[in-house]
Every structure is written in C-alpha cells, then in structure tokens.
Amino acid sequence: MRKKHQARGNGFGYGMVYPNNPQCVTRTLSARYYKDGAEILIDRGWDMATGEKDFDDPLNQQHRPRRLTPRECARLMGFEAPGEAKFRIPVSDTQAYRQFGNSVVVPVFAAVAKLLEPKIKQAVALRQQEAQHGRRSR
Structure with a gap:
C-alpha cells in the first residue's frame, strides 16, 4: 500500500x-x-x-x-x-x-514566556515613567 x-x-x-x-x-x-x-x-x-x-x-x-x-x-x-x-x-x-x-507544548510556552518577561517588565516600567511625568502612553 x-x-x-x-x-x-x-x-x-x-x-x-x-x-x-x-x-x-x-x-x-x-x-x-x-x-x-x-x-x-x-x-x-x-x-x-x-x-x-x-x-x-x-x-x-x-x-x-x-x-x-x-x-x-x-x-x-x-x-x-x-x-x-x-x-x-x-x-x-x-x-x-x-x-x-x-x-500548546507546556515547556515551549514556558520558555517563550520567560524570554518575554524582561520585555514586558521594560514596557510596564516605561508606562509608569510616562504616567509619572504626565505624558500619555503610546
């Protein structure tokens, strides 16, 4: 066959x-x-x-x-x-x-999340800085 x-x-x-x-x-x-x-x-x-x-x-x-x-x-x-x-x-x-x-393959999802974590924290910190200085977020 x-x-x-x-x-x-x-x-x-x-x-x-x-x-x-x-x-x-x-x-x-x-x-x-x-x-x-x-x-x-x-x-x-x-x-x-x-x-x-x-x-x-x-x-x-x-x-x-x-x-x-x-x-x-x-x-x-x-x-x-x-x-x-x-x-x-x-x-x-x-x-x-x-x-x-x-x-979704659990270890792959965990690895991607770990790689994204610093970028997410960076974006959150930037928004907080902009909010403190009276600027609008993007």
Missing part, C-alpha cells in the same frame, strides 16, 4: 518514532490523532519486507507499530515527566487525544 501511494506522489500519512534512537523526533500531535493514530507510531520491530510479502504473518503481527497512549501524549506535550506526579486525565481516551492535540 505504501509503495502505491509513493508511486502516485502521495504521502502515506504516518510518522514512525524509534524509541532507541536518541536523535529521533516526532511529528506534531494533532487533535485528529484519536481517529487512527497514524501521525505518530511507535516502532516495535515490524519487518517491512515480511509485511509486504505476507501482511498477516503471525510473528510479524506481534511487532506491528503502535499508537501513543493518552499518557504518552500528555508527556509528549509536557504535561508530566516520568517520575513526577501523574497528570490527571479525567476524560475518555478520545477526548484526551483531542485535548492534547489542541494544546
């Missing part, structure tokens, strides 16, 4: 993550992940050549790629880290996938 789509110039619509490769990065998690989970798949040793010859090979089927769990999505989006208190997910898996797919 993948070869057929590639021959037509179409993307196949999935991204494989290799957990043993520290250089591996993942695709963006989207709110539609709950539908089929194909954007991000975790490699479990699937043999592509065997799968193309005999997709239903029982031994190879045990190593099919799997999708992320809601807990893994929470970690990917920065809501918790292994060893920390668990982020409570009080909704169904479908709702959790939608919510994590629509969220």
Whole structure:
C-alpha cells in the first residue's frame, strides 16, 4: 500500500518514532490523532519486507507499530515527566487525544514566556515613567 501511494506522489500519512534512537523526533500531535493514530507510531520491530510479502504473518503481527497512549501524549506535550506526579486525565481516551492535540507544548510556552518577561517588565516600567511625568502612553 505504501509503495502505491509513493508511486502516485502521495504521502502515506504516518510518522514512525524509534524509541532507541536518541536523535529521533516526532511529528506534531494533532487533535485528529484519536481517529487512527497514524501521525505518530511507535516502532516495535515490524519487518517491512515480511509485511509486504505476507501482511498477516503471525510473528510479524506481534511487532506491528503502535499508537501513543493518552499518557504518552500528555508527556509528549509536557504535561508530566516520568517520575513526577501523574497528570490527571479525567476524560475518555478520545477526548484526551483531542485535548492534547489542541494544546500548546507546556515547556515551549514556558520558555517563550520567560524570554518575554524582561520585555514586558521594560514596557510596564516605561508606562509608569510616562504616567509619572504626565505624558500619555503610546
């Protein structure tokens, strides 16, 4: 199936993550992940050549790629880290996938806020100075 789509110039619509490769990065998690989970798949040793010859090979089927769990999505989006208190997910898996797919990556948001902090403080101080001197703010 993948070869057929590639021959037509179409993307196949999935991204494989290799957990043993520290250089591996993942695709963006989207709110539609709950539908089929194909954007991000975790490699479990699937043999592509065997799968193309005999997709239903029982031994190879045990190593099919799997999708992320809601807990893994929470970690990917920065809501918790292994060893920390668990982020409570009080909704169904479908709702959790939608919510994590629509969220902002927490560590990225924190880093941007930290970079903006001095600029915001500078702007506030400037407004206060202008107010003290009777000038209008911009």
